[in-house]
Structure formats: C-alpha cells, structure tokens
Amino acid sequence: MTKLVDGEDFSIIAKNKICYVTLSSPSTRNAISLRMASIMQSICVAKESNESLFEKFLIDQNCHLIVLQSDVEGIFSSGGNLIELQKNPAEVCHHYGPSIRAFCQLLHNFKIPSLSVLAGPSYGGGVEIALATDFRWSIGKNCDFHFTQTKFGIPPGWGGSLRLSELCPQLNPKKVSALILGKMKLDLSQMLYMGLVDKEFQNKKACMNAIEDWVNQISDCPKSVRDDLLDRQSFHNFQELEEYDIQTFNKYFLKDEHKKKIADFMKNKKKK
Numbered sequence: 001m002t003k004l005v006d007g008e009d010f011s012i013i014a015k016n017k018i019c020y021v022t023l024s025s026p027s028t029r030n031a032i033s034l035r036m037a038s039i040m041q042s043i044c045v046a047k048e049s050n051e052s053l054f055e056k057f058l059i060d061q062n063c064h065l066i067v068l069q070s071d072v073e074g075i076f077s078s079g080g081n082l083i084e085l086q087k088n089p090a091e092v093c094h095h096y097g098p099s100i101r102a103f104c105q106l107l108h109n110f111k112i113p114s115l116s117v118l119a120g121p122s123y124g125g126g127v128e129i130a131l132a133t134d135f136r137w138s139i140g141k142n143c144d145f146h147f148t149q150t151k152f153g154i155p156p157g158w159g160g161s162l163r164l165s166e167l168c169p170q171l172n173p174k175k176v177s178a179l180i181l182g183k184m185k186l187d188l189s190q191m192l193y194m195g196l197v198d199k200e201f202q203n204k205k206a207c208m209n210a211i212e213d214w215v216n217q218i219s220d221c222p223k224s225v226r227d228d229l230l231d232r233q234s235f236h237n238f239q240e241l242e243e244y245d246i247q248t249f250n251k252y253f254l255k256d257e258h259k260k261k262i263a264d265f266m267k268n269k270k271k272k
C-alpha cells in the first residue's frame with residue numbers, strides 16, 4: 001500500500017492497482033473542509049511537467065481504477081463545511097471552490113475509470129463530488145442525493161449541474177435548474193431509473209469483491225489494448241472516434257497475441 005494523502009479525515013492510497021480516495025470525518029459527516037480543499041489544490045494542479053502529483057501517483061502506482069468512498073457509516077458527504085465557511089471571510093476561502101472543482105475535474109478527465117461507492121446520502125457539494133466519477137455503485141437503499149445548495153443561497157459550483165445533463169440525457173439544463181431550485185431529493189429508485197447509479201449491492205463485501213473482480217479483468221487485458229481503449233475518451237467527435245476504433249481493431253486483429261489467446265481458449269475448452 002502506498003499513500004499520497006495521509007490524514008485522519010481524508011486519505012488517498014493505492015493498493016492492488018486501485019486508488020482509494022476515502023472521506024473519514026465523522027464529526028462533520030464528511031463535510032469538505034478548507035484543509036481538504038487545500039490538499040486537493042496541491043495534488044491536482046499541474047506542475048511544469050504538465051502532470052499533477054495526483055496524476056503522477058496514479059501512473060507510478062499503475063492504478064486501473066479510482067474509488068471514492070466514505071469510511072463513515074450512514075453518510076457519503078454532507079457537502080461544503082458550513083461551519084468553516086460561516087467563520088471565514090471570502091478572501092480566506094478564495095481557493096476553496098476552484099480546488100474542489102479541479103479535484104472533480106481530475107476524477108472525470110483522467111484516463112482511468114473512477115467510481116463513487118454510495119453507502120449513505122450526499123448533500124449539496126457532496127452530490128457534486130459523487131457525480132464527478134464515471135460510475136456510482138450503491139450499497140443498501142439509503143444513498144439519496146439532496147440538492148440543498150439553494151437553501152444556502154448559492155447554485156452548485158463544482159461541476160455537478162453540467163454532469164447531471166451529461167449523465168442523464170433526459171435532464172436538459174432547464175430540468176437540472178428546476179431540480180436544484182426545488183431543493184429536490186433523488187432516491188435510489190430514481191437514480192437507478194436515470195442511470196445515475198450503475199449497480200446496486202446489498203452489502204459492502206459484495207461491492208468490494210465486484211471492484212476487485214473488475215480491476216482483475218482490466219489487469220488481464222494486454223497493456224497496449226488497455227491503453228488504446230482508454231485513449232478513446234480523448235475523442236469528442238463520433239466520426240473521428242469511429243475511425244480510431246477501426247484502426248485500433250485492425251492493429252490487433254489476427255496478430256500473434258490474438259491467435260495465441262484464441263488457441264489457449266480452445267485448448268482450455270477441450271480440457272473441460
């Protein structure tokens with residue numbers, strides 16, 4: 001196990017090709033503090049080499065998946081730290097929003113897949129963090145999203161509104177605004193229906209086993225095929241993506257590795 005961030009309330013570690021980002025602040029129900037935001041800032045901002053510390057860590061540790069999770073029972077995140085935000089003047093909190101936004105952008109844009117494990121509800125900015133990952137898996141039934149931002153007189157600011165429209169084609173910008181203005185709650189059945197939650201689990205063990213199986217399958221794929229598949233995300237134009245997919249397929253079709261894998265499969269099949 002290797003650590004990038006080692007704190008009581010927020011840690012980032014790599015273990016068995018999985019990067020775990022863990023929120024563990026029971027006293028604030030996993031609110032995002034100024035300290036966490038400043039760590040996010042320091043690990044997400046690209047250095048001269050054009051690579052941030054977080055990206056370098058993910059590459060060096062050969063991580064195939066980022067898992068964002070809560071270590072506090074009954075909550076994913078209560079969003080922005082209201083106590084600190086109330087206490088401090090705007091100048092002191094100047095970097096707060098941009099830092100968390102940069103962290104969310106990294107989860108969304110970095111080329112390996114990211115997953116939020118939801119075993120409790122999320123509020124305000126906590127929903128936005130959960131929306132930043134590519135996938136959301138739920139454990140149990142209690143993982144509602146609460147859009148509470150306007151209760152405090154502000155709109156979402158960490159990329160969550162746009163992500164909602166991206167993830168749910170039926171939620172156009174007008175509908176997203178209506179959800180937020182209404183301080184609405186989405187429960188598990190609504191999130192499953194909208195495709196916001198991708199898989200549901202009865203307990204943590206089943207979820208963690210599924211995560212390990214997933215990463216093992218990714219590791220089993222030849223590195224160059226894996227890299228080529230992960231590069232697909234850099235294309236936003238469907239025509240260019242189609243050409244890339246055809247070229248990539250031709251690069252591997254009936255080459256030695258492909259033939260060998262077919263032969264191994266047939267041999268194992270006969271044995272059975």
Ligand SMILES: CC[C@@H](C(=O)O)C(=O)SCCNC(=O)CCNC(=O)[C@H](O)C(C)(C)COP(=O)(O)OP(=O)(O)OC[C@H]1O[C@@H](n2cnc3c(N)ncnc32)[C@H](O)[C@@H]1OP(=O)(O)O
Binds near residue numbers: 028078079080149
């Ligand atoms: C700028 C950020 C903004 C955004 O961009 O969107 C936001 O995120 S706005 C904040 C959105 N958050 C919320 O609306 C949630 C606020 N909290 C609650 O509604 C409740 O606390 C809870 C999360 C539903 C939990 O309720 P409950 O189980 O009844 O516990 P308590 O209410 O007693 O809370 C326990 C403890 O935790 C502290 N706490 C809770 N949320 C926050 C928070 N967001 N920031 C800081 N601290 C928080 C709460 O004060 C309690 O502490 P003690 O009183 O010291 O026990």
